[in-house]
Amino acid sequence: MGASSADLADDGFPAPRLFSQGVSYTYDDVIFLPGYIGFPADAVDLSTRLSRRIPLSIPCVASPMDTVSEASMAAAMASLGAAAVVHCNTESHLQASNIRAAKSRRLPFVSSVPFFSPASTPSLSDFGGHDYALVTERGDSLSKLVGVAVAADTSSRQAPVPVSEYMRPAPRSASASFDFEQAAAFLADEGLDYAPLVSDDGEVIDLITASDVERIRSYPKLGKPSLGADGKFVVAASIGTREDDKRRLEQLVKAGANAIVIDSSQGNSIYQFDMIKYAKKMYPEVDLIGGNVVTIAQAQNLVAAGADGLRVGMGSGSICTTQEVCAVGRGQATAVYKVASYAKDHNVPVIADGGISNSGHIVKALSLGASTVMMGSFLAGSHEAPGTYEYMDGRRVKKYRGMGSLEAMTKGSDARYLGDTLKLKVAQGVVGAVADKGSVLRFIPYTMQAVKQGFQDLGASSLQSAHDLLWSETLRLEVRTGAAQVEGGIHGLVSYEKKAF
Numbered sequence: 001m002g003a004s005s006a007d008l009a010d011d012g013f014p015a016p017r018l019f020s021q022g023v024s025y026t027y028d029d030v031i032f033l034p035g036y037i038g039f040p041a042d043a044v045d046l047s048t049r050l051s052r053r054i055p056l057s058i059p060c061v062a063s064p065m066d067t068v069s070e071a072s073m074a075a076a077m078a079s080l081g082a083a084a085v086v087h088c089n090t091e092s093h094l095q096a097s098n099i100r101a102a103k104s105r106r107l108p109f110v111s112s113v114p115f116f117s118p119a120s121t122p123s124l125s126d127f128g129g130h131d132y133a134l135v136t137e138r139g140d141s142l143s144k145l146v147g148v149a150v151a152a153d154t155s156s157r158q159a160p161v162p163v164s165e166y167m168r169p170a171p172r173s174a175s176a177s178f179d180f181e182q183a184a185a186f187l188a189d190e191g192l193d194y195a196p197l198v199s200d201d202g203e204v205i206d207l208i209t210a211s212d213v214e215r216i217r218s219y220p221k222l223g224k225p226s227l228g229a230d231g232k233f234v235v236a237a238s239i240g241t242r243e244d245d246k247r248r249l250e251q252l253v254k255a256g257a258n259a260i261v262i263d264s265s266q267g268n269s270i271y272q273f274d275m276i277k278y279a280k281k282m283y284p285e286v287d288l289i290g291g292n293v294v295t296i297a298q299a300q301n302l303v304a305a306g307a308d309g310l311r312v313g314m315g316s317g318s319i320c321t322t323q324e325v326c327a328v329g330r331g332q333a334t335a336v337y338k339v340a341s342y343a344k345d346h347n348v349p350v351i352a353d354g355g356i357s358n359s360g361h362i363v364k365a366l367s368l369g370a371s372t373v374m375m376g377s378f379l380a381g382s383h384e385a386p387g388t389y390e391y392m393d394g395r396r397v398k399k400y401r402g403m404g405s406l407e408a409m410t411k412g413s414d415a416r417y418l419g420d421t422l423k424l425k426v427a428q429g430v431v432g433a434v435a436d437k438g439s440v441l442r443f444i445p446y447t448m449q450a451v452k453q454g455f456q457d458l459g460a461s462s463l464q465s466a467h468d469l470l471w472s473e474t475l476r477l478e479v480r481t482g483a484a485q486v487e488g489g490i491h492g493l494v495s496y497e498k499k500a501f
Helices: 005-009 071-079 092-103 151-155 180-190 210-217 244-255 270-282 296-305 322-326 332-346 359-367 413-417 440-458 463-471 482-487
Strands: 030-032 048-051 054-056 060-062 083-086 132-136 145-150 194-198 204-209 236-239 259-262 287-293 309-312 350-353 372-375 390-392 395-401 431-435 476-479
Touching: 030 359, 048 287, 048 372, 060 071, 071 083, 071 092, 071 440, 083 092, 083 259, 092 244, 132 204, 145 151, 145 194, 180 194, 180 204, 180 210, 204 210, 236 244, 244 259, 244 270, 259 270, 270 287, 270 296, 287 296, 287 350, 296 309, 296 332, 309 332, 332 350, 332 359, 359 372, 359 440, 359 463, 440 463
Parallel strands: 060 083, 060 372, 083 236, 236 259, 259 287, 287 309, 309 350, 350 372
Antiparallel strands: 030 476, 048 054, 132 145, 194 204, 390 395, 395 431
């Protein structure tokens, strides 16, 4: 006897049933059942919100880690329609400087070319690997531009001489407010190999070269950027919960931070409640994102304190050992669903933080109620991540460390784990290395295309549509056995080469 239509419609489990069994599921533990496809993948709309008042074109956020998010990452992510949270594991004025650097341009990169004064006698190493340097009256960005030094001209000299003797005249400057296409057209129209970027108030911001244009044109076309009400890139920043973080907060707001993330491994604390209330009182125009949380009870307290967004995840990151060391946390799939089921009723977007290793994990996080995914290891090792490349066993790598590692704690991140006042430091993270991933300007667009295809398979034409399917219990899931997870990956081959794009 055949199955009835009711039996077929009841295939799989709705999320409330699956996540009410007292089991902590990770992304790999669950799988979605496919829906009906009635639209092309390119029609999928991934626009979303970082927090209550900050829209994004794509649901990606760079984590506030000192091996992930500084000025270069912030500019690149904003240019893609995403956002970065600039880390606070440094002095407050340096963190503010990173924010200003990213927001001072509309280009998708920060080249960080050096500045020299005319009397400087730089060696080739002083160029830091750059082909050019900017020469200003005092050797800083705030004084008048007088020329451009070329690294090749320096290397050809036997003895150090003042850069004024061989610098080239400064070409016509481009406006720092130019977006990429405008800057590229400026170079082409002027017939220039390079041009300084200068702001309206005369500050020398950076340098764009013809090779920069060629490199960026080799990547997928840039989409709609993340811009604030002031027309500048959206950049978020993190702070802690100590008294001196109030002074840090003031500097970050003055630098133009669009959102502030209260950075704590366990956000359900009196320290975070007090900081959120203080920040909301002093700077009501700035969205506050609280966390980290993994339960509804934690989320309730942060929303009541005034949080405009919630960061979800505890011990799920690839370099985080909180679950192992402290025996607290939750599987990330369960955590995201549970917190989102509460946050949706309070108009508070959820950031799924940690556990993202591939595009499938992003699809799962978003379809379980998250508005964005926060990524650390996924972005570490990219050109835009801080640090220099090294070679390890023949592979090109960059350092990647958890903010709970002892190495990061020596710079101040122990406050994130409420360990700054303790005599004995206990690590909740490790230091490692990740392979060179190239530029986020290349691999994030390909990743988002894969996410669109995942949404298409689910029958969701937008992120909002995916959430509607989830909360209406139309979206169905199942738990995968260990064998099913093996079967769902690459298997049965003697060797293979895996390329995502």
